[in-house]
Amino acid sequence: MAANDTILSVDRLTVRFDASAPLLKRLVTGAGRRIVHAVEEVDFEVARGSTFALVGESGCGKSTIARTIAGIQPPTAGSVSFMGVDIAGFRTRHAAMPYRRNLQMIFQDPYASLNPRWRIGRIVAEPILTHALMTPGAALKARVAELLETVGLSPGDAGKFPHQFSGGQRQRISIARALASNPAFIVCDEPTSALDVSVQAQILNLMKKLQRELGLTYLLISHNLAVVAHMADRLGVMYLGRLVEQGDAAQILGRPLHPYTRLLLDTVPDPRAPGRARPRLSGEVPSPLAPPAGCAFHPRCPLADARCARERPQPVRVGAALVACHAVEERRLPALTSEQECLSSPGDAA
Amino acid sequence: MTALLSVQGLRVEIAARHRVLTAIDDVSFDIAEGEILGVVGESGAGKSVTGTAVLGLLERPAYQAGGRIIFAGRRIDTLDEDAMRTLRSRQIAAVFQDPLTSLDPLMTIGDQLVETMQTHLDLARAAALARAEQLLAEVGIPAPRERLQSYPHEMSGGMRQRVVLALAFCCEPRLIIADEPTTALDVSIQAQILDLLRRMCRERGTAVMLVTHDMGVIAEASDRVAVMYAGRLVEIGPTRDLIAAAAHPYTRGLMASIPDMHRRAAELTQIPGSMPRPDAPVPGCAFHPRCPQALARCATDRPAMLPQGASQVACWLVDAASRSAA
Numbered sequence A: 001m002a003a004n005d006t007i008l009s010v011d012r013l014t015v016r017f018d019a020s021a022p023l024l025k026r027l028v029t030g031a032g033r034r035i036v037h038a039v040e041e042v043d044f045e046v047a048r049g050s051t052f053a054l055v056g057e058s059g060c061g062k063s064t065i066a067r068t069i070a071g072i073q074p075p076t077a078g079s080v081s082f083m084g085v086d087i088a089g090f091r092t093r094h095a096a097m098p099y100r101r102n103l104q105m106i107f108q109d110p111y112a113s114l115n116p117r118w119r120i121g122r123i124v125a126e127p128i129l130t131h132a133l134m135t136p137g138a139a140l141k142a143r144v145a146e147l148l149e150t151v152g153l154s155p156g157d158a159g160k161f162p163h164q165f166s167g168g169q170r171q172r173i174s175i176a177r178a179l180a181s182n183p184a185f186i187v188c189d190e191p192t193s194a195l196d197v198s199v200q201a202q203i204l205n206l207m208k209k210l211q212r213e214l215g216l217t218y219l220l221i222s223h224n225l226a227v228v229a230h231m232a233d234r235l236g237v238m239y240l241g242r243l244v245e246q247g248d249a250a251q252i253l254g255r256p257l258h259p260y261t262r263l264l265l266d267t268v269p270d271p272r273a274p275g276r277a278r279p280r281l282s283g284e285v286p287s288p289l290a291p292p293a294g295c296a297f298h299p300r301c302p303l304a305d306a307r308c309a310r311e312r313p314q315p316v317r318v319g320a321a322l323v324a325c326h327a328v329e330e331r332r333l334p335a336l337t338s339e340q341e342c343l344s345s346p347g348d349a350a
Numbered sequence B: 001m002t003a004l005l006s007v008q009g010l011r012v013e014i015a016a017r018h019r020v021l022t023a024i025d026d027v028s029f030d031i032a033e034g035e036i037l038g039v040v041g042e043s044g045a046g047k048s049v050t051g052t053a054v055l056g057l058l059e060r061p062a063y064q065a066g067g068r069i070i071f072a073g074r075r076i077d078t079l080d081e082d083a084m085r086t087l088r089s090r091q092i093a094a095v096f097q098d099p100l101t102s103l104d105p106l107m108t109i110g111d112q113l114v115e116t117m118q119t120h121l122d123l124a125r126a127a128a129l130a131r132a133e134q135l136l137a138e139v140g141i142p143a144p145r146e147r148l149q150s151y152p153h154e155m156s157g158g159m160r161q162r163v164v165l166a167l168a169f170c171c172e173p174r175l176i177i178a179d180e181p182t183t184a185l186d187v188s189i190q191a192q193i194l195d196l197l198r199r200m201c202r203e204r205g206t207a208v209m210l211v212t213h214d215m216g217v218i219a220e221a222s223d224r225v226a227v228m229y230a231g232r233l234v235e236i237g238p239t240r241d242l243i244a245a246a247a248h249p250y251t252r253g254l255m256a257s258i259p260d261m262h263r264r265a266a267e268l269t270q271i272p273g274s275m276p277r278p279d280a281p282v283p284g285c286a287f288h289p290r291c292p293q294a295l296a297r298c299a300t301d302r303p304a305m306l307p308q309g310a311s312q313v314a315c316w317l318v319d320a321a322s323r324s325a326a
């Protein structure tokens, strides 16, 4: 089913965590089980050489999807296939090796992901050595120096330890490490959130250059919508574990359809308009421990009606986008232009 | 307005193997009661080191080599370890750049909040628990009562960051040093946290040193902004003035590198070159190798802070302008 240029395909991915108290305590206190619905039936595909971005509120499941794709978090249901192979098949370390070389991850928390006792040179060289791409020696040293310069650090930094660097410098070290094994795909979880704007511009320009030259593919997670607008070809908007809208990034950012996407875009702070009163998302913040019935967004949605509280909306195709919302399907969304009204179900799109 | 915090001529050095490096060089600023001072600047400029110095938490090989830090009229950089610890627990709270360092991985969120409150405030466990739940709700954590039982690893990056904020707020400090407190947060939660910070400033007169690289956060939350470059302060002034008409060429470059949601450029503007690091200092104005407007003297003479409107700026251009105006 996957087209030839699809490098990653995520199919009805569901991840749940059991966060219950220990059984004995539950018996004593009468507390029930607590299941965190972190990711629910998420479907998307990423084309080779493109950037797919995931956005959504804190806790909506973005990092969980990233960790599942990186093979760190097993799915509860559904599947992830990378370069045409289901990653669940990589039971042994050995079988997973080529996959790991081609898929690297930049973690949301750069501190936790750098070994404090290793020098920077060793940290950056590690993926190269693990995958036996080079042997220790002068050539490897030169490669590490080159990687450090690529991310705006200096070759002399190879001899230092992580604690000698500022937050943003550490994030650049983890970017250098992710690039070390020449991967085809990089999962970037908030890659520039600890960076100031000028270094951020440097890193984003570098990511784009590598993409142009080497055909790299990115899954980008960022809460900075300006960064997403700059980088992404396609965009998925998540709410409480589900994808509520996905499609062409420029189109969604320019003409969002889902009521949640619209609110999300309205809350972006604008550095060029200080003191602007941003609208706030109102209503009780829902919890993935007990997601609301029907459309999970209904308690906060200005367009919610009785059907929304009862029935979960299925994704429908609107132009090139997929949107899960009854108001969109019933065409009662305010200010829909004629162009956006070519509603059809996902099946008959092709 | 009297300053709650006054940093005067701060100098921080780092003892390297063969020589001494200067990380912070002659930095001075005030924060008034109820005021939010934003601190911005390139990665490695010295923002976290400055915050750490104010908290008295510099660790070897870094140490304060000069200057004074005055809090509520009292000099605090000369206090001993114990007095400083008491001050930190009651009056000055810290939100570190790395949320994980502030959380105990083996304790539930609820226990950590309750323990912190009970050590510093006279509260019974039940009252502390109720307050902990209320704090979690205030920082926008869904199902706060259930979340009290969660361990840090069971929370998302943004949730952990908010728990750290709740820990900083729980003892009602007079000064909060917040280092990148909203970097891992999406825009709507970020707005909620900034509202909360502003409300604490207004209602309780809390002062905040808000370190962030996010100019959107600065624009929305801070009253004044301090811009740091290579361990020095290069510009400080009212937020509106700085955004509308930054005087220092570095600040202008910083403003131009912000990606714009409404305009997708092929390349983002970046300031060419990189900032000098403490182990390779630059004479004169530290920005001169990258400055599009550098004058001959910029390479040799260091510009002093001079008033420019309501701001203070360290740049020879401003010096020349004020001279010709006089």
Ligand SMILES: Nc1ncnc2c1ncn2[C@@H]1O[C@H](COP(=O)(O)OP(=O)(O)OP(=O)(O)O)[C@@H](O)[C@H]1O
Binding pocket: A017, A018, A019, A036, A037, A038, A057, A058, A059, A060, A061, A062, A063, A064, A065, A108, A288, B153, B154, B155, B156, B157, B158, B159, B184, B185, B186
């Ligand atoms: N190991 C775990 N055990 C229990 N719950 C977990 C675990 N890991 C994640 N969760 C829960 O899963 C949900 C999704 O978390 P995730 O880290 O994917 O969010 P996120 O979208 O990355 O958020 P953020 O923007 O804050 O990083 C959260 O409610 C979180 O508390």
Ligand SMILES: Nc1ncnc2c1ncn2[C@@H]1O[C@H](COP(=O)(O)OP(=O)(O)OP(=O)(O)O)[C@@H](O)[C@H]1O
Binding pocket: A163, A164, A165, A166, A167, A168, A169, A194, A195, A196, B014, B023, B041, B042, B043, B044, B045, B046, B047, B048, B049, B050, B060, B061, B062, B097, B213, B277, B278
């Ligand atoms: N223990 C140390 N040993 C050596 N150098 C250090 C040490 N601590 C900090 N530095 C250096 O001091 C400079 C200032 O660091 P600081 O952490 O204050 O930067 P920052 O402005 O907070 O940057 P970021 O935005 O990346 O967090 C950096 O160049 C850093 O490498």
Ligand code: SF4
Binding pocket: A258, A259, A260, A295, A296, A297, A298, A299, A301, A302, A303, A304, A305, A308, A313, A324, A325, A326, A327, A328
């Ligand atoms: S389905 Fe209903 S509640 Fe959900 S987003 Fe659409 S209109 Fe709102």
Ligand code: SF4
Binding pocket: B248, B249, B250, B285, B286, B287, B288, B289, B291, B292, B293, B294, B295, B298, B303, B314, B315, B316, B317
């Ligand atoms: S002092 Fe000179 S080099 Fe420095 S910012 Fe001003 S003009 Fe540029």
Ligand SMILES: [Mg+2]
Binding pocket: A062, A063, A064, A108, A189, B156, B157, B158
């Ligand atoms: Mg995350």
Ligand SMILES: [Mg+2]
Binding pocket: A166, A167, A168, B047, B048, B049, B097, B179
């Ligand atoms: Mg820092």
